[in-house]
Structure formats: C-alpha cells, structure tokens
Amino acid sequence: MQTREVMSSALAELLKGRLPAEVRHKRGRVIVRASLPDAEGRECPVFLKVYSCDGRWNRVKSSITTVLGKGPPAQLERRNLGWAAAQGIPVPRVVTGFPEFDSASASVLATEELCGMSALHTLIPRGAKTLSPAAFRKWKRDLAHELARLAQLLHRSNRFHKDLYLCHFLLRDEALTDGQPIHGRLYLLDFLRLKHHRWNRRRWQVKDLAELLYSSDLTGVETRDRLRFMHTYLGCTRLDRDGRRLVKSVVKKAARYRRQNRER
Numbered sequence: 001m002q003t004r005e006v007m008s009s010a011l012a013e014l015l016k017g018r019l020p021a022e023v024r025h026k027r028g029r030v031i032v033r034a035s036l037p038d039a040e041g042r043e044c045p046v047f048l049k050v051y052s053c054d055g056r057w058n059r060v061k062s063s064i065t066t067v068l069g070k071g072p073p074a075q076l077e078r079r080n081l082g083w084a085a086a087q088g089i090p091v092p093r094v095v096t097g098f099p100e101f102d103s104a105s106a107s108v109l110a111t112e113e114l115c116g117m118s119a120l121h122t123l124i125p126r127g128a129k130t131l132s133p134a135a136f137r138k139w140k141r142d143l144a145h146e147l148a149r150l151a152q153l154l155h156r157s158n159r160f161h162k163d164l165y166l167c168h169f170l171l172r173d174e175a176l177t178d179g180q181p182i183h184g185r186l187y188l189l190d191f192l193r194l195k196h197h198r199w200n201r202r203r204w205q206v207k208d209l210a211e212l213l214y215s216s217d218l219t220g221v222e223t224r225d226r227l228r229f230m231h232t233y234l235g236c237t238r239l240d241r242d243g244r245r246l247v248k249s250v251v252k253k254a255a256r257y258r259r260q261n262r263e264r
Contacts, residue, residue, distance in 0.1 A: 029073075033113065036095075045113040046095055049074065072107035073192055080191035081111075087153050090187040114187055118173055120166040121218060127176050128220030139176065140225050146182045148232035151208065154194075160204035162193035165215040206246070209233075210253030217258075 032048040051073035084091045092111035118126075120143075127136050147169070154161055161168075170187040197204045209230075216226060234243050 036110075044095065045115065046110050047092070047113055049077070049109040049111075051107040051109075074107040074109035077109050077192045080194040083159070084188070084191060084194070087157065088184075089150055089153055090184065091191065092187065092189060114170050116172055116174075117170040117187065120169045120171065121215060123171055123173070123176065124166070124221060125219040131176065136220065139182075140220070141228065142182045143186075144225055144229040145232050146186045147212070148229050149183070150186065150188060151212070151233055155201075155205055155208070157196075158198045158201050159194055159196055160201070160208050161188070161191070162195065162204065162207060163190050164208040164211045166212065166218070167215065202246075202249075206249045206253050209246075209250045210257060213250055213254040214257040 028051065030050040032050060033045075034048065035043040035045050078094055081091050081094060092114055095110040095112055124140075124143075127139060131139060150169075151164070168189045170189065171182065171185060175182060175185060195204075212229075213226065230243075230247060231237060231239075234246075236243065239247065
C-alpha cells in the first residue's frame with residue numbers, strides 16, 4: 001500500500017477516535033499528538049492541527065479565504081511553512097506523503113513532532129536554575145542574537161508572524177549545556193497568521209515585538225537581555241530617534257497585553 005493511502009487510512013481512524021492520541025482543544029482548532037504508521041509500518045510521531053470549519057463564522061471565514069485564493073487554514077499554513085523554510089527559518093517539517101485533508105467541515109495539517117525540544121518559556125527559567133550565573137548570561141546572549149536574527153528574517157521581507165510569543169520558539173534541551181552556538185537550531189512554530197504587509201508594516205512590527213516583550217516576563221530574563229535583543233534586531237549599538245520611537249510603541253503595546261491578561 002502506498003504511503004499516502006496508509007496515512008489517509010490512519011488519519012481517518014484517528015479522527016474517529018479509534019487510535020490513541022493526546023488532544024488539546026484551542027480556539028478554532030484541535031491539536032492532536034499521535035503516532036501514525038508509514039508505508040513500512042514504522043511509527044511516525046506527528047502533530048495534527050485540525051481546523052474546524054463548523055459553525056457560521058468559521059464557514060464564512062473559510063469562504064472568504066477560498067474566494068481570495070488562500071484556501072483552507074491548513075493549506076495556508078503549509079504554504080507559510082514552506083516560505084519560512086526557504087528563508088532559512090527552522091520550522092517543523094510537513095509530513096511527506098500525508099494527504100492534504102481539507103473538507104467542508106475540517107482542515108488538517110500534519111507536521112513531524114520536534115522530539116527532545118522545549119519551548120523557551122520553560123527552557124529559560126530552567127536555565128536560570130541549573131546553569132551558573134556566568135554560563136547563563138553567555139547562553140542568554142547567544143539566544144538574544146538568534147531571536148533577533150529570526151525576527152529580522154521575517155520583518156525584512158515584510159512578513160509578520162502575529163503570534164510571536166516565546167512559547168512558539170523551540171530549542172533542544174541539551175542546548176542549555178552543550179556549549180554549541182544556538183544559530184540555526186531555534187525552531188519557530190504556528191505560521192497560520194503569517195502575512196505580508198508592506199504599507200502598514202510598522203503596526204505589525206510593533207505587534208510582533210510587543211508579543212515577544214510581553215512573553216519575556218520570565219524568571220531569568222533581565223532588562224539588559226531585552227535591550228540586547230533590540231540592539232541586535234535594529235543592528236545598532238545605540239538607538240536613534242526612530243529606534244526610540246519603536247521601543248516606546250512596543251513597550252506601550254506590551255503593557256496593554258498585560259492589562260488585558262489581568263482582566264481575563
């Protein structure tokens with residue numbers, strides 16, 4: 001049996017609840033962590049994003065994106081992942097041979113699980129507890145430079161992630177202690193909202209950077225770490241007038257996120 005047929009059959013069984021899986025429900029989608037067999041019968045650990053097209057609002061959104069030529073959500077994210085990978089941004093690999101399952105009720109994206117990795121919002125506090133102060137400072141410097149590099153790759157192309165929180169950056173656990181450069185090893189997730197904005201780019205630039213700033217309220221992250229990121233991102237050792245205006249807008253936006261979070 002061909003790989004595509006095997007995985008199609010396994011997907012159908014999974015979506016019917018007949019195969020074991022870890023399921024997380026999020027707004028507008030369900031995240032499924034499971035193992036699916038390939039053509040040779042080997043287990044392939046995958047993450048499935050099942051975007052629901054049920055309900056009036058979801059059907060309206062699906063119709064709009066189809067009319068605009070963007071296609072269903074999973075198809076759109078597949079394209080965005082392909083674009084990001086072509087720019088040199090490490091991203092989860094779309095499972096080869098997996099069917100593009102898009103229907104009137106659901107849209108499914110399958111990517112390989114990034115095994116042995118942790119999100120930065122958990123890895124940074126862990127480093128603060130386990131590393132020596134000197135080693136932790138050195139590791140954070142390297143991390144700030146890599147975060148800034150990835151943000152530059154997006155924004156210089158006038159592409160904006162719109163969900164750029166530290167929980168969407170993954171790094172191998174051993175990167176805390178192996179002493180190797182982080183360059184090229186930091187993965188970025190969740191590319192559904194990625195979009196090109198040329199004329200109103202400042203608005204979305206501020207949003208991305210404010211999301212990073214807001215999510216950096218973590219044990220071990222200091223003001224100098226945030227400043228190092230911004231200096232690297234802007235490519236300067238001292239902020240000019242435009243840089244100061246950008247920072248002010250980012251800080252203001254991040255403060256708004258904190259207020260909204262407290263109100264919830």
